[in-house]
Amino acid sequence: MDHGPHVPDSALQDGGGDPGHAASVPPDDAGPRRANERRRQERRVADRDAAVLRRAFEGFSDGILVCDGEDRAIFSNPRLHSFFPGSPGVEAIQGWSFERIMREALLLKLVTGTGTDEPVDPERHVAQRMAQRRALTGRTVDEVGIAGRWYRRVEERIPESSDGSLPGGAIVTTYSDITDLKQARMEREAAKLEAERGAARLAAAVEAIPGGFVMMDENLNYLVWNSRYPVIGGTTDAVIRSHRTMEETLRFQAERGDWDHIRIDPARFSPAQIAATPILEKLIQLQSARAPGELPSAEERETMVAWHLMRFAPGGRPDGETGESAGTFRVADTGAVVEYRRNRVPGVGWVSLYTEITERVRQVEEAAAARAAAEAALAELRAAQDSLIQAEKLASLGGLVAGIAHELNTPVGISYTAANHLRTELSKFRTLVDENRLRKADLDEFLELVGEAANLLEVNSGRASRLVQSFKNVSADQASDQRRTFELRPYLDEIVMSVGPRWKRGGHLVHLHCPDGIVMDSYPGALGQVLTNLIVNSTVHGFEDGRSGRIDISVVRPLGGEIVLVYRDDGRGIPLADLPRIFDPFFTTRRGQGSTGLGLNIVYNLVTRTLQGRIDVWSAPGQGTRFTLRLPQVVKAEE
Incomplete structure (x- = not known):
């Protein structure tokens, strides 16, 4: 930079350089020379x-661009050009x-943002x-994106200087x-936005809780609650907001008389508990x-407030009530x-849930009453069913007696x-x-007659004896229902x-x-009742009137301790809808014709309960019916 010619101080002294004597200067030139020297200085x-200021601006941390009154660049510092990578240098612009x-910056796609979310349109920008800039009269501040970074841009118009050194003024950016x-x-x-959203989500979640919800800090100050909390407690949101602690709310409830009925x-x-708890002792006295x-x-009401607050104290109350608890209460x-559950959350405080269960309690009570009535009706129904089953068994025995009597009639x-x-002869x-007058021929004839009569008596009395013994065995087993060991065949x-x-x-076979x-350890009476009912069911329902049928009873030798007994008839079969x-008890297709609908129900109960087995049925119209019984060879002992 040109600083002008340097003039040494000796130039102002005389030729000898003697500081004590003035230089020999013509009097007429001394004034102008001093003025020129002053101007040069x-x-x-x-x-x-200016050099110092320029060096300062060049090393400034902010980018600087100065344009003259015609908006042409007269100064820019290196920092500005570092903000625009690839742009021309300081001297070039x-x-x-x-x-x-x-336009050069836009061409290099360096302007990446204008403070809005819209993309940069070069011509519009x-x-x-x-x-x-044309409208600029003072100072403006905005933000601009350049080469992926953000800058605070300040533009200010500098007015024209009074000495004319800055014609038209300037714009500094x-x-x-x-x-x-x-x-x-x-x-x-x-x-902040996430916190607001979190608070909104928390408020929505708290409000969505199906019941009253309240959160208190360690000092029982209310923090968060939903709109149902005051309603369930028989109060309002305004009351909660004006009574911001549990103690204030309890006092409000006491003054309202919510606990006047409590003694x-x-x-x-x-006595030791009362003596060790002054609040309890005072409350009992009052x-x-x-x-x-x-x-x-x-x-007394104030003491009741203290009694309620005591549950939040360490150790709780002497009656076992603590802050962390669950139970029900009735709003006065x-x-x-209301059902409540209160828990302590370390570092947070207390969280309580309140759910009104009035309708549920009513439904439970009604359900209990209905269940009791149903159980009573069921007991009556079972008693009636047992009576009918017993009557069915007796009827079966009666039919057995009648049949045996009919069978005995012939041999007897x-x-x-x-x-x-024989008596006549x-x-x-x-x-x-x-x-x-006895002849040998008469004796031979008589002896032959006696032999024939004895043979008839032996055959028929034996047949009658076997019938009686069979009846005795079967009827005794069916009547006693006793467990015993017996041979199956x-x-x-x-x-x-x-x-x-x-x-x-x-005429059936x-x-x-x-x-x-095959030896079983079971209940022969139950097995006899099952087969009797199956045979009766076939003769009554399976075979059409006037048509003889066939019944097959087959037993498979035990395998794994289980006996399989298959009962089959070739009757009319069972409709698929009835299978x-x-x-089912009392189901019959011949109601009003002497059928009770208990025969197969008795079969099912005896097989599955008494005999501890299983029974399956297959049938098709016109193809007969098959019952498959799977019975344990040895039943389990009754508990």
């Missing part, structure tokens, strides 16, 4: 100050118009910026990097002094039943006829002997024989297939 100072500088500040601000705003029962506490029907005093003025009748005939024989023979009148009367040597209901 001032210029040197001004140039030095001297004299450029501001519009050209802008240029037009807007030029309009802003500075750029300050605020990326980190903006990021921090955006993060704060995002955090502490001293018998619930030991309540004991109050006459029935008399309202509590202010002192509404009668509503034959035996009786043979005995009478014996009388004749005795007469021949008495009259001494002979017992099945006895059952088939005992119900013979049932199937013989209609019964075929039994059972291996010998799911055949074991």
Whole structure:
């Protein structure tokens, strides 16, 4: 930089250089020379100050652009060009118009933001910026994105100087990097927004809780509650807001008389507990002094408040009530039943949930009453069913007796006829002997007759004896329901024989297939009742009137301790719609014709309960019916 010629101080002294003598200067030139020297000195100072100022601006942390009155660049510092990577250097843009500088930056796609979310439109941006600068009269501040970073841009118009050194004035634009500040601000705003959203979500979640909700700090100050909390407690949101602590709310409830009906029962506490709890002792004394029907005093109500607050103290109350608890209470003025649960959250305070369960309690009570009534009706129904089942069993035995009587009629009748005939012939024989007219032919004839009669008596009396024994065994087992060990094949023979009148009367056939040597430890009476009912069911429902049928009873040798007994008839079958209901009590297709609908129900209960087995049925119309019984060879002992 040009600082002007340096003039040494000796130039102002005389030729000898003697400081004590004045230089020999012509008197007429001394004044102008001093003025020129002064101007040169001032210029040197001004140039030095300008150089210092320029170096300061060049090293300034903000980017600086100065344009003259015609909006052409007259100064820019290196910092500005570092904000616009790839832009021309400091010297290159001297004299450029501001519009050209802008277009160069846009061409390099360096302007990335204008403070809005809209993308940068080059022509629109240029037009807007030029309009802003033409209208600029003072100072403007905005934010702009450049090369992926954000800057605070300050533009200020400098008026023309009075000395004419700045014709037309100037526009100074500075750029300050605020990326980190903006990021921090955006993060704060995002955090604030997230906090607001979190608070809104919390409020929505609290409000969505199905019941009353309240959160208190460690000092029982209310923090958060939903709109249902005051309603459930029989109060209002305004009351909660004006009574911001649990203690204030309890006092409000006490003054309202919510607890006037409560009297502490001293018998619930030991003398030591009462003596160790001054609040409890005082409350008992105050309540004991109050006459029935008399309202509590202010002192008693205040003591009741302290008694309620005591549950939040360490250790809780002597009656076991603590801050962390659950239970129910009834609101005094509404009668509503409220279920509550209160928990302590370390570092937060207390969280309480309140749910009105008045309707649920009513439903439970009604359900309990209905259940009791249903159980009573069921007991009556079971008693009636047991009576009907017993009657059915007795009817079955009665039918068995009638059938056996009918079967016995033939052998007993034959035996009786043979005995009478033998008596008549014996009388004749005795007469021949008495009259001494007996011949050898008469003796041979009589002996032959006696042999025939004895044979008839033996055969028919044996048949009758077997019928009686079968009846005795089957009827005794069905009547006693006793568990015993028995061989299966002979017992099945006895059952088939005992119900013979049932199937013989209609001309039906019964075929039994059972291996010998199978021994069961079970209930023979129940098994006999099952087969009897199945045979009766086939003869009554399975075989059409006038048509003889066939019944097959087959037993598979035990495998794994289980006996499989298959009962099959070739009758009319069961309609598919009726199959799911055949074991239901009182289901019958012949109601009004002597059927009770209990026969197969008894079969099912005896197989599944008494005999501890399973029973399945298959049938199709016109293809007969098959019952498959799976029975344990040894039943389990009754518990």
